[in-house]
Amino acid sequence: MALLEVRNVSKVYRTQSAPVAALRNVSLTVDCGEFVALVGKSGGGKSTLLNLCGAMDFPTAGEVLIDGQATSNLSDAALTRLRRERVGFIFQSFQLLHTLTAVENVELPLLLARTPNARTIARERLYRVEMEEYADRFPHQLSGGQQQRVAIARALVHDPKLLLADEPTGNLDTATGETVLALLTRAAHDFEVALIMATHSNENVALADRVLQLRDGRLEHTAVLR
Amino acid sequence: MNSGWLLFERLILRPLLREPVRTALTVFAVALGVGVVIAIDLAGQAAAGSFHSSLESLTGKDDLLISNTGGIDQNLLGRLVQLPYAFRFSPRIEKFAFLNGKGEALPFIGLDLISSDAQDEIRPGALSHAADLLTTGDPVWVGSRLGLHKGDHVRLLINDALHDFTVAGVLKPQNGEIGEENVIVADIGLAQKATGKTGKLDSIGVRVPPGQTLGFWTDYLRKQLPSSLSVEPQGARTEENRKMLAAFRWNLRILSYIALVVGAFLIYNTISISVVRRRNEIGIVRALGADRRLITFAFLAEALFFGVVGSAIGLVIGRAMAVGAVGLIGNTVQALYVSSQPAPIEFTALGVLTAVGLGLAVSLLAALAPAFEASRVAPVEAMARGREEYVAAVRSRVMVAWAIILLAVGAGLTNLPPVHRQPIFAYIAVLFLIAGTSAIIPSVVALFAGTASSLLERLIGVEALLAMRSLRGSIGRTSILTAALAIAVAMTASVGIMVGSFRETVSLWMNDQLRADLYLRPAGLSAIDQHPTMSLEIAEQIAKLPGVSAVDRFRAYPITYQGLPATLAGTDTTFETSASTKFLPGENRDQILRRLSAGDYAVVSEPFANKHNVHTGSVLTLPLARAERRFTVLGVYYDYAAESGYIVVDWNTLMRYLPDPEVSNLAVYVKPSEDITAVRRQIDGIIGGRAVLVFSNATLRAGAIATFDRTFRITYALEAVAVIVAVMGIAGALLAMVIDRRREFALLRFLGAAKPQIRRIILCEAGLLGLLANGIGLLLGTALSLILIFVINKQSFGWTIQFHWPVPLLLAALTGIYLATVLAGLYPGQTAVRMNPIEVIHEE
């Protein structure tokens, strides 16, 4: 069974003026451990698709199945549980809580899920992203690249099966972006996590197993690189 | 359109209207603060206004009033009319009566209705053809509020007897005058008969001839009359009552300002949030050419908006609350000071201006600091990314130093004496303590967050950690909210402790003082300034009962001493029955009691001593029985019955000067071997048809405590309002916090937080704020209660109160406040949960 199945999904946003069709009849499957790059012009629907895959939002038509469970049928509590267990998010602007230290940021998902030994696991993840020595620093004491590494550790802390990254290198310079990306792909590989990454960068695309192109909400082109 | 207005509308008004709930909360907090001040002012005014004696509004034209302790001999009138000037005299009887022996005390007034003078003195129409009607059976004229009609029969309780009268007419209310709508008027002869004052008058109104000043005529009459008679301008008594009530009203007023002070903190908080949120905007406007003054004005205008709208609504709320407050204040006044009739509530221009002025001033003052901070935002900050955190420069060391100075000065101020009998310095000390505590709060918050964080995290979970971090992260905001709530809590706690201590003191005092088994007094509501009497035989016959070991007679007269009302009383000071009286430390009770009956000696109650600066050894000069009498004070005793105070002499001393043996109260001591119920039955037999009430010791005490509790209801109401204002402020601030931290809450949803968890974080913050505020408030409140008990109370009322923790009351109050604070987090919590995390993260 595929880890993620998107079946004939459409997403329409209601706005004050005309409704916006952000996704039109999109279908795709992602297997465990796969690295899928999402590309396409700005406004193409990449973020929208990621949110649907992470069970943060519901499709207007069609369905999204994570581990065989259709998100549309689940209660808020069940969706929360699904996210806690299966999904990790990485954002363009890092989104660390500035009142928490690095290690506290990383352990946050475990604490929210009331998992024991949170601190030990969090330190281990920081070690994986080579940030263990910065564990007790606050976000404003870290560089952008370091912050994003902490965010990666956080996204992996609860052993998710699906990692959703929305332009993770978008706020970083090219060199730092490359390091962070390398780290991200390696970590995804080590933890056997499927990674779906929206990106504008060609370097990022090159590392992916598959590239999906979204244009005006339609899946235009699928390239299998490996 | 004016460009200033446009800027105000766009930069200030529009953002406020975008958060209607929060804006409404702030406006309402100001409105409640202003409303309470107005309500207390209006209600206090109404309560004081009702002392306008009914006579003044009935016969308003008299210039002077002649009166005498124990009444004026009617024959004096005959001498007066022989004076070689064209005076007009109107004799009066003034008493209180109870309709059917129940309900409120109604002024019962006797006037000379037959003399033609009186005829035109009294309003035309109201008492027309009075003389004709005097021939019908015992006619009275009644105020319109009593709901009686011409021809009705009324039964009135006067002293210890019921009398039947016929309503001869209803007095029409006249151009808003107060006081006469529940009065009962009778002809002087009938009034003398009904009140048992045959041959006596309570007072004589005097209208002076033209051509000389009132002062001249006052001196002239004083020279002509025995020195025991007082000649005062009409209305002097009203003035005395007002003076007597001044301290009470001041204390109420000060209490009513607390809600406003709490409101000030909330305005400060609201404006600070505005400034912080709009730093970026301020930078842009500055870069576009706005000068600093404009920025300052813009934020002061925001405060003014809250002040104006809040005060306007406050006027309406205040008027409505005044209705309830009049009842509560009326209760207190009646129980502690003087029989009063609530007057209509009337807005005075001055009262309205004061309240609205206070509302505006408080709003503007509170906004000064943040508005000034806004003006210092440099134009370059337009380039900076908008920082949403609440950055308050908290220089905690400097603040702690300030706190210590403020607290020390405050403590020092409590040692200063009162100014014109007002504990001005003590009030200032309270302000200093509040300021000092507020200054120390940031350090306390930091300390608390540092030490309690891990413990709470273990107890409650990650929600507590996040809540704690956020409180600490925005320490300025947290401190202000904590301070606002802590002040409300402190006031509640301090007044609670004060009232609880007072109650305990009174109750202990009653245990000592009330040793008799049965107490008798005339029926009708009891009041401090009325001393209806019982027939002489009652006392005489009870004393003869075989089961009775002793009877204490007590006779009281309302007097004026140094321009303030007081009570002169005579009582049996036998050693057995008076041995329970407690004198101030260092005074020898046995010796005092032995000497008291030996001559012109007196003891005075503590409030009297403090008010008039009287000590053991002082000599009091009292005009009694045609001459000035001098009484040497032998001692000062503890008393909590009347704030106006007592001068007590021995029964025989009193009889020497005022030989009227009727008693106001009786205390009956039953022999230990005898059954109290049996004796009581015998006493009931002696009373017969007379309206006299008999109380057992326990009932009397219970009644006194019930009166006490009624008296302090108004203070509880005032504190409740301050707490409501604080809790509304917390709700508003939490709402702002939720909006400012929406990114965090959205992110938590991405990281796997369930909706209830988000809600719990906000409830946690509310709970932590409540915990801090309750803790600090209780400490501050204890300190303030010491000032209230030992300085303010002592200086304004003259009572010695023992400190006592009213634990159940405090527990209930603090728990209530705590729950209210946590509940204040519910709506903000709901708001946080309703936000769409995707949209919020997308905003970035």
Ligand SMILES: Nc1ncnc2c1ncn2[C@@H]1O[C@H](COP(=O)(O)OP(=O)(O)OP(=O)(O)O)[C@@H](O)[C@H]1O
């Ligand atoms: N909450 C919303 N309400 C209305 N329209 C929306 C909303 N979110 C996204 N859209 C619209 O849906 C479309 C797809 O947006 P989406 O954010 O998925 O694009 P994207 O591919 O991620 O773009 P970018 O590369 O710029 O991040 C856009 O036209 C956008 O305007």
Ligand SMILES: [Mg+2]
């Ligand atoms: Mg996007």
